[in-house]
Amino acid sequence: MGEQGIFLRSFxxxxxxxxxxxxxxxRQSYTIGFRSIGICALTGFILGIVLxxxxxxxxxxxxxxxxxxxxxxVSIIREIGPVIIALICAGKIASSIGAELxxxxxxxQIDAMEVSGANPVSFLVxxxxxxxxxxxPLLTIFADAMALVGGFTAAALSGDMTIKLYxxxxxxxxxxSDVFPAFIKSIMFGFSIGFVGCFIGFNSNKxxxxxxxxxxxxxxxxxxxxxxxxxxxxxVTNSLIYx
Amino acid sequence: MNQEAIIEIKGLKKSFNGKEVLKNxxxxxxxxxxxxxxxxxxxxxxxxxxxxxxxxxxxxxxxLVFGREVKEMDDQELxxxxxxxxxxxxxxxxxxxxxxxxxxxxxxKKVLKIKDRKEIRERSLEVLEAVGLxxxxxxxxxxxxxxxxxxxxxxxxxxxxxxxxxxxxxxTGLDTITSKEISYLMLEMQKRYKTTSLIxxxxxxCAELTADRILVLNEGEIIAEGTYDELYHSDDEFIRSFxx
Ligand SMILES: Nc1ncnc2c1ncn2[C@@H]1O[C@H](COP(=O)(O)OP(=O)(O)O)[C@@H](O)[C@H]1O
Ligand SMILES: [Mg+2]
Numbered sequence: 001m002g003e004q005g006i007f008l009r010s011f012x013x014x015x016x017x018x019x020x021x022x023x024x025x026x027r028q029s030y031t032i033g034f035r036s037i038g039i040c041a042l043t044g045f046i047l048g049i050v051l052x053x054x055x056x057x058x059x060x061x062x063x064x065x066x067x068x069x070x071x072x073x074v075s076i077i078r079e080i081g082p083v084i085i086a087l088i089c090a091g092k093i094a095s096s097i098g099a100e101l102x103x104x105x106x107x108x109q110i111d112a113m114e115v116s117g118a119n120p121v122s123f124l125v126x127x128x129x130x131x132x133x134x135x136x137p138l139l140t141i142f143a144d145a146m147a148l149v150g151g152f153t154a155a156a157l158s159g160d161m162t163i164k165l166y167x168x169x170x171x172x173x174x175x176x177s178d179v180f181p182a183f184i185k186s187i188m189f190g191f192s193i194g195f196v197g198c199f200i201g202f203n204s205n206k207x208x209x210x211x212x213x214x215x216x217x218x219x220x221x222x223x224x225x226x227x228x229x230x231x232x233x234x235x236v237t238n239s240l241i242y243x
Numbered sequence: 244m245n246q247e248a249i250i251e252i253k254g255l256k257k258s259f260n261g262k263e264v265l266k267n268x269x270x271x272x273x274x275x276x277x278x279x280x281x282x283x284x285x286x287x288x289x290x291x292x293x294x295x296x297x298x299x300x301x302x303x304x305x306x307l308v309f310g311r312e313v314k315e316m317d318d319q320e321l322x323x324x325x326x327x328x329x330x331x332x333x334x335x336x337x338x339x340x341x342x343x344x345x346x347x348x349x350x351x352k353k354v355l356k357i358k359d360r361k362e363i364r365e366r367s368l369e370v371l372e373a374v375g376l377x378x379x380x381x382x383x384x385x386x387x388x389x390x391x392x393x394x395x396x397x398x399x400x401x402x403x404x405x406x407x408x409x410x411x412x413x414x415t416g417l418d419t420i421t422s423k424e425i426s427y428l429m430l431e432m433q434k435r436y437k438t439t440s441l442i443x444x445x446x447x448x449c450a451e452l453t454a455d456r457i458l459v460l461n462e463g464e465i466i467a468e469g470t471y472d473e474l475y476h477s478d479d480e481f482i483r484s485f486x487x
Contacts, residue, residue, distance in 0.1 A: 100340075107339070108332045108334060111298055111330075112330065112332055112336035112338075113338075114298065114325075115297075115328065115330045116325065116330075116350045116400075117325035117326045117354040118349065118350065118353035119353070123353065
């Protein structure tokens with residue numbers, strides 16, 4: 001924990017004091033976003049379908065079929081979307097950052113950067129963490145939208161639901177207190193994914209096997225952080241809204 | 244030999260997890276000199292030069308470069324020192340994700356803060372020609388052979404015109420002919436850029452070619468010092484054993 005604190009401080013110090021590597025930030029944002037957009041779209045779409053199909057019979061029983069759009073949108077946007085997308089990105093992005101920086105560490109590229117007088121934290125770490133903090137919320141919003149599309153597809157195929165009705169209902173049932181905490185949460189997830197991947201890659205051991213280890217433990221650690229942050233945010237939101 | 248001492252190490256000690264790697268290192272490198280440190284694998288040669296470059300801090304003893312203790316330098320001072328220091332890593336440490344051109348431009352842009360593209364291009368071409376790699380400018384490091392990687396690593400450190408060069412096993416992992424080529428190249432660069440060098444190796448032909456003076460490091464201590472010929476004809480059997 002102490003080492004992570006030092007790493008966090010060095011991230012902020014470099015962010016504030018050193019020249020911002022905009023080119024590198026743009027490159028990382030592009031790679032991170034682009035590499036995961038397909039899987040996030042697919043996941044969102046299928047989640048929407050599954051959620052609709054699963055709740056349909058129960059809601060039908062109570063004659064409450066018209067609640068499907070609201071139910072799908074609230075549960076996806078509030079909870080399922082941010083968490084599932086963050087977990088997928090932990091698997092895809094945190095691992096690749098961990099492996100990439102881990103292998104740069106093993107082959108002494110990070111040492112070489114440092115000893116040349118360049119600043120490896122501001123060149124490698126800051127852009128990656130910021131890119132994750134930006135891209136993961138964007139991917140989440142995109143996946144949420146795809147989930148609504150998936151939900152509509154399922155609802156339309158198995159009943160008579162018009163697209164206008166579906167989206168009106170889906171969107172009007174969302175309150176600020178559903179959307180805002182979810183957005184904040186996914187920013188925190190994004191930061192954690194970038195931070196964990198960079199921290200583990202940067203501090204990996206110098207053996208060849210450590211690259212795989214770094215990738216692996218980045219995924220595990222980032223996933224745990226995501227679940228813990230999720231639990232904390234739920235508690236905080238509830239106590240703010242219902243008290 | 245009345246030149247000023249550029250690197251001065253006295254009583255250097257360093258342990259990792261309770262294991263004493265450097266017990267008592269004493270060495271001096273004077274301006275314009277090529278000093279070779281010979282030693283078997285795992286004797287702490289890399290640890291020694293990492294202390295000089297400020298990548299590791301010693302536990303005890305002095306490590307002075309240009310008369311200043313490296314361990315006590317603040318960020319700014321360390322940056323200043325590093326801009327005068329070239330470090331060729333054992334595996335060349337090329338930036339895998341960048342082309343040869345970008346590898347060379349990196350220190351110019353990030354360290355010397357040169358923005359002028361023409362200057363960057365000219366300086367890159369100059370060092371590439373010096374190491375005989377001008378054709379490879381648009382290749383990726385993964386497309387280069389071991390010898391070419393070392394040459395590029397050398398070019399990337401020389402591009403900032405360092406005053407001191409630290410070589411960590413410059414010829415290890417190369418075939419004999421390529422090793423010789425790299426050793427000659429090091430000598431040539433030394434003349435051309437007037438650097439002071441500390442060369443760490445266990446490659447005898449490389450030491451013979453490049454060394455003004457040789458130190459033998461064993462079990463964390465410098466156990467012998469002299470010219471190539473002096474050590475070659477040493478009374479000590481262990482020292483002679485290096486040259487067989
Ligand atoms: N950063 C480190 N952490 C722990 N042990 C290290 C570290 N660097 C080197 N060592 C240990 O120090 C010893 C000497 O290493 P090194 O200087 O790399 O040897 P060589 O003479 O082959 O260059 C080795 O046993 C190595 O395991
Ligand atoms: Mg070594």
